Amino acid sequence: MLEPGDRAPDFEFEQDGQTRRLSDLQGHSAAVVYFYPKDNTPVCTRQACHFRDAADEFRGLNAQIIGVSADDGDSHARFTRDHALNFPLVSDRDGRLAKAYGVSKTLGLLPGRVTFVVDKEGVVQHSYASQFSAQKHVSEAVETLKGF
Secondary structure, three states: OOOOOOEOOOOEEEEOOEEEEHHHHOOOOEEEEEEOOOOOOHHHHHHHHHHHHOHHHHHHOOEEEEEEEOOOHHHHHHHHHHOOOOOOEEEOOOOHHHHHHOOOOEOOOEOOOEEEEEOOOOEEEEEEEOOOOHHHHHHHHHHHHHOO
């Protein structure tokens, strides 16, 4: 798993109808990149809603939230619509992004739940992994960003 001081691997995401890259944020804002197992499951929904509800706080800390799972674009669109999510979701169908970030499966089966805080220079400043403490991913990210 990536650790503080590692450069965050670049990737594309869709936002406001445009294709962007994580590297586009460099020099402008930090990023909170969180990996989660599956759209519309209880813990993942709670986690996404916690991030959604804290979006103003993240904006105030000059940070962009980006969620990543292996679900396809249609699933992400439904998940976003059903829960009024206000940040982009990335489809990692082939698992390459999870592998690049070193996000391993829990018990070798369940996709990992890991949050990375990436500074404005594209460097990981904090990572937090917990399969079941959905809300703590948000508080860990906020506290890290407050330290910038």
